Amino acid sequence: MALTIEVDDIRKYYKDVHAVDGVSFAVEEGEFFGILGPNGAGKTTTLEIIEGLRAADSGSVRVFGESPWPRNPKLLPRIGVQLQATAFFDRQTTREQIRTFASLYGVGPKRADEMLEIVGLAEKAEVRTEKLSGGQMQRLSIACALVHGPDLVFLDEPTAALDPQARRNLWDLLREINAQGRTVVLTTHYMDEAEILCDRVAVMDHGRILELGPPATLIRDLDSPTRITIESGLLTEAVAGQLAAVDRATDDGVLLTLETREPAAVLVALAERDALRGLQAQGATLEDVFLNLTGREYRA
Structure with a gap:
């Protein structure tokens, strides 16, 4: 071109x-x-x-x-x-x-x-x-x-x-x-x-x-984990963090977020515990790339 x-x-x-x-x-x-x-x-x-x-x-x-x-x-x-x-x-x-x-x-x-x-x-x-x-x-x-x-x-x-x-x-x-x-x-x-x-x-x-x-x-190229979210209260943060292939679990009182590089394994584990309500899965976005490169501090 x-x-x-x-x-x-x-x-x-x-x-x-x-x-x-x-x-x-x-x-x-x-x-x-x-x-x-x-x-x-x-x-x-x-x-x-x-x-x-x-x-x-x-x-x-x-x-x-x-x-x-x-x-x-x-x-x-x-x-x-x-x-x-x-x-x-x-x-x-x-x-x-x-x-x-x-x-x-x-x-x-x-x-x-x-x-x-x-x-x-x-x-x-x-x-x-x-x-x-x-x-x-x-x-x-x-x-x-x-x-x-x-x-x-x-x-x-x-x-x-x-x-x-x-x-x-x-x-x-x-x-x-x-x-x-x-x-x-x-x-x-x-x-x-x-x-x-x-x-x-x-x-x-x-x-x-x-x-x-x-x-x-x-x-x-960012190699960012997949984020899986479900409704808060279906599992405790501690239990979620011990599931196979979960790297990190956080609960903000509304959503329980699980970070993983093996989403299939996590989805199976959640299904076995009947904890799929409100399920959403999201990979990395360009915003993740941007924040990884430029940082997260606020700039006026």
Whole structure:
């Protein structure tokens, strides 16, 4: 596959802060690529360097074989960018907003109106943007990023602060964007989002990439135990901890959780004791990979 993005050892320092500290990766044409990390990991700065919004202190970036910095007019028609927060013009309707963005690229109003249909905002065309919901605003910002038909789309936390229904609806839109052959680069705090949408992910922290690969591969390589839960009270924590193949048992008063690397043996033992009520079994997830790499401490 042809490479859409090539990043080689880029660095960006702000006095003593190493915002990006030797990052290298490549993104293939048509790939859905995710960049994950806690607050301050360097995700947004990395994106801004690739987008040509910020200069790296060292290293190199190529997008479609071209350097994005200094601002490269050849790349602008081929790139669409949805930022964490999009500032729309005051007192304009949804239709007026997207037509304004389209005109900046020399795109006619017909295409702008088509984009409203694509993102499901045709019924809100005459509504002023300040009256749109959070999910509708995010859809409009993505429509503005796509209105000129870019080959490469950058999405910086597109589902932040959305309710679960709005997030799921937006996922469907992002899948459609990628299915059209566009390369998508996504940053997100939501591990389930990255696991479902991305072909590969890079986990960043302290300006560095800690792991990179398909979500399923990273999860498999973690070698995390399976967690089996049943209703609390069916077995005591002490009895559960002595079952064959159980590595650890914990009871929080609602659920009894058993950790094991041999789930079949544990399930048989629970069935023999008629202790299957509320049974759920879960293997490792991308969130487990993320926490294993970046730690569990809270970061503002």
